[in-house]
Every structure is written in C-alpha cells, then in structure tokens.
Amino acid sequence: MEYLNVGQDLPLMEKLGILANSAKYDVACTSSGVNRKGNGVDMGNCVAAGICHSFSSDGRCISLLKILLTNECIYDCKYCLNRCSNDVPRATFTPDEICRLTVEFYRRNYIEGLFLSSGILNSPSFTMELIYRTILLLRRKYRFNGYVHVKAIPGADPELIYRTGFLVDRMSINLELPTAEGLRTLAPNKHRKNILTPMRQIQNTITENKNDLVLYRNAPAFVGGGQATQMIIGATPENDYQILSVAENLYQKFDLKRVFYSAFVNVTGDKQLPALPGGPPLLREHRLYQADWLLRFYGFRAEELLDEKRPFFNVLLDPKEDWAVRHLDQFPVEINRAPRELLLRVPGVGVKSANRIVAARRNANLTFVDLKKLGVVLKRALYFITCSGRMMYPVKLEEDYIVRNLTEEQERIRFGNDGMSYRQMSLFDVGSFDQPVTVTDKIQAAAGQL
C-alpha cells in the first residue's frame, strides 16, 4: 500500500495528538447498539448500552479511540479544520500503529474500541480501502473483538463499503449540513446525493442481513449496531423545525439509530461562516437533543413540537414543557388511570418512571409521595397531574401562570429542590383516607380498636 510520505516519520505521540485533535469535532461516536459476548479466545466484547470510559474537560464522553487515519484531505469544506487550504500540521497513521494503540488501550480499559474516520487521501475509494485494510488487520491479525465504528466515505466504491460493513459494529456517514443548499455553499466538493446513496446502500444491506440472520444464526453480521449521522448546527441559517424534520425523515426513511447534532465551532475563520461571539450554540444543540429523544422514545412527531410559525425552540422551556403548556386541554392527567402514552407526555415523567407507574399502580393507589419514589420530577410534573383526582397543590391550569412557575427561579425554590414543599398538614392529607376500607379495618372498628 502506498502512502504519502508527509508526516509518516513523526513520533507516535505527535501523530496521536494531531489526528485526535482533527477528529474531535466528530460527535457521532457512541459505542452502543451491539451486545456481543466474548468468544473465550479473542480480546473484547460489546455491551449494547455502550460504555463511556472517561469524560474530557468539555464534559463529553471518551468512549472510543477517536482518531483520523490521516488529516490529509483533497476537499475544501469551509467549516473543516482539515480543509486542504488550511495550514495545519498533517500526519498519517500506519495501520499497525492504529491496531497497536487500540489493543493496548483496550486491555488497560481506557477505551471501548476504535472510531476511525479519515480525510480524503487521493480519492474516496482509495481512502475507504485504507480504512478497510486497517480494520481487517485489527480483526484478523490482532484478533480484536471489541467495538469498531467507522465512517463510510461518500463517493467510495460500494463494494468497499459492503466489505467494511461486515467487519464493523457501526457505520456512519455525516450529513454535515441539514439542507442541500447549505452543503453547496460550505462544502463544494460534497453532494447531497453522494451522501444519501451509501446511506441507503447500508440500510438495504442491514435489512437483507437481518433476514439472513434469521435463517442462518451464524451468518456474519453487517453493521450490527446500525448507522448514525451528524449535522452541524448554526453554520448555516436553517431553523430548528427544518433540522428536526430532516432528523425525523432520517429515522423513518433511513432507519438510522442516531442523529447527532454538533454545535458549530468556528475553527477556520472563513468569511462565509458566522462569527459566534457568544461561543458555540450549545443551548440550541441541547434543545435539539431533547427533541430528538422525544421523537425516538416518547412518541412525539416533529410537527407537534414546532411548525412554520414557530420554527425555533423556546429558550426557557424544554420542548416537552413547551408542548404541554400549549396543550393544556389534555391536562391534568390522572396518574392512576392514564395510558402509558399519555403519561409519557407529562413533563417530569420519563420513560423509566412511566413504566414504573404502570407497574406500581397495579398493586396500589399511587400518591404524590409514591411518585417521588418512582423518580418523577414533581417540580415539573405537578402542574399537569392528579393523583386520585386531586392535584398536589391548588394550581391554576393557565398557560401564563404555569410558564411563570416553571421558569422563575424564585418560584421554584418555594417547592424545594425535589419539588416537595412543607406546610401545615390537614386532616385529609393523611394517607389512610385514600385507602379503601379492608376487612381488618371493619373488624377493628367493630371491636372498638380503631
């Protein structure tokens, strides 16, 4: 295999520095989606939930050894640190170096596996082949059985992507920017079609492979952890509604496992890019992730959360609170009777607590104290729920009132950190008034013991 000579003879430490630095803006790098037990001989296994081995000083998890194969690149994407017109130190790993680093880090429990991406060296197919050979070496010679996540290079030979897919656990292709227009202005060498074609190819092969696995249990798995993608937020003028609709489409039409949102950091200083004096748009990114969760686990649709008239998320309220205060006609929800789908729409009730409520109310009539035990965040939920027909405090079901209470710091303190407040008890607050009368009670009452 031929390499460019540039940056080949640097010490390993320096190469790692350069290529980790170049890879750090890639956020589609989880280690989840695959459960694979060790085979007793080779090193490594996979846990479906994913394992984060460390957290860097920006609070993001370090799960995989996230590096580029090379930061040489023939493309000139305006937002990218590694664009060919940028004057940065360049380096290229040899496949052996990558394998050694992965295996040695893995056995010390530093990482969960390898995340390999690359700048475009010579041509997309050439680069993809380098990636393929590196992973082949890691799997066959170094007998590594842990998690491997690679980037498929748009425009590469489909055969190479197909072969690589059988060696890795997750593959991702970055959409980079939410709309084709944005891509045209900022990444002149990339085309929307080139990105979506391999995405579709991977999706189709995964489906075929799943059918094969039903027939032949030991057939090799193709991209067992599914595929992911990422979009840069804030580099182009798209609104949140457009971004969320794109994400929803990707989930529905391309069966993606995850869509990641990356708050734009201006590293190149290009004149076509927005200057961000207030730092990267982190709150916007956060709101998008919250909405993304609502799409995937809570049964929301994009057009419920946002629409053409209000295309941006509320800065003060999270997307679920925002939805709830605009749909007060559906509240309050009776905890002891409401279906799970409706419980999931209550702010302060998550997937786990909704499941626990459904399980626990089979055994007992739930009260607000019980809800706290089940993990419901009462300071958010109390405006929207009743237990046995009663609200926790006398609150008005009125949009302004609730918004004021949810957002104002002082109002929150009234309820304490956990949402419970302390006040004079009334006779009817005693729990036993809610309980049905049992036979024991009757006997005790008759005998004068109660």
Place this chain on the structure above:
Amino acid sequence: MTVYRCEDSLESVFTAIYLAYEEKRDHMDTCISLTKDPILFAEDVYVMPDQEKMNKVMRSLYRIFGEKDYMSLCMALASQDMGKAQAVYRTVVNGLSARCEAGHLFDNLSNDEVHRAFALARGVGREIGHLREFIRFEELKNGLLCAKINPKNNVIGFLMPHFSDRLPQENFMICDEQRGIFAIHPAGQQWYLFYGGEQELELSFALSAEEQEYQELFRYFCHKIAIEERKNLKLQQGMLPLRYRKNMTEFLHNK
C-alpha cells in the same frame, strides 16, 4: 418479636431467610439485623451461615423471580447500608406472598421496604456501572494487569464476569484496597476471590517498560480530544465523580 442476627454476607442473610420460613415465623414480627443493636422485648437468634441452605434459597429466588430480580437482590446485599438485610427479607416476603411473577418483584414501589431494596440495588448497580467504565489496568513487569479500586459497596464480584469475558487470555487482578479483597483471573481460567493482604500475594507493583509510554499517550489523547470552546468542568464532574479519579490514569500525573 424475633431478630435474626447475621454477619454481613450473602450466605448468612440467605440462611436467615431460610430459617424464618423453616421455623414458620410471623414475618411481620420478624427482622434480620446485621448489627448488634439491641431491640426491646425481642428474642435474638444467632444465625450460623449454612452453604446448603443458602443454595436452596438462591435457587428458589432465581426460579421464582427470574435472573434480573435475583441479581438485584444480590446487589442490594452488596450495599454498604446496614439495613439491607431487612429490606431484602421484607421484599422477598412481599414478593412471595403477592405471588410475583418473574421480573415483577420490584413493581410494587409504593411499598417502603420494596422501594428501599430497589434503591439499594440501584445504588450498587450504578457503582458497578461506573467502575466498569473507570477501572484502569496497569501492566506490571511480569505482564500481569493490575487495577485498584476503592468502592463504597462490595462490588468486586459483580465486576469480574464482565472483565473475564472481555479479557479471557490475560492475567489480570482487581484489588479492593479498603476491604483487602483481590479478584484474580489467570489467563484462560476461571476467576476467584482472594481475601488477605498484599504480602501474602508476594507481588511487586513495578510497572513494565511500555506502561509509562501508553499512560502518557492516553493522557495526551484525553487532553487533545477536548474542545476548548465547549469547556465545562462541572458537567465533567457530574459524569465522572471526583472519588473515582485517584485511581484513573488520565487524572494522575507522571509517577
């Protein structure tokens, strides 16, 4: 009232549960205590741990409540909280009398005792999850991988299945420094626990030649992967509590 006085071990607590059922005690009027605190008007029964009785109890709990809930009970018993034995006992009684099906033992969370056992198991489960992430092995001169942990709860036995599945052909060892427990995994063999001091193991903790290099590489990697513009130490601390850091390579400086 009857109080079963136990040691802090699975064997002892499960034996006590066996005895409570064998002697047909009134479960509302019986408790299992791990401490020596006296209780007024109570009859003390000192429990002799019995392997056979423990196995019987474990087998039935596994059969009736399923693997997940059985593991949760064991995790609750690994907690540092001294009320754990009573919480587990009451949960088991509750589950058996309500005829819980497999996987539904912890459904009735509005019950205080069930919730208590659930909370203990959750706490231990979280610590196991954290240690699975944050354990760092160091390679010693003889090729042995060695990790030190200082957990709140006694979790070492829950960590070993994960690591022995992951590193089947490695000699490695995890030591719980506070409790003096060593979990040892010889390459290609079953792992076991060793109770005692470091002296008895006759180990020298000298690091191998390559070890320093890889530690430095990883430290540099962690430094380089962070995005300066997004710096958020509070978030980092929330995700990675300080108490784990004294055994973690990336937070230690060159020795």
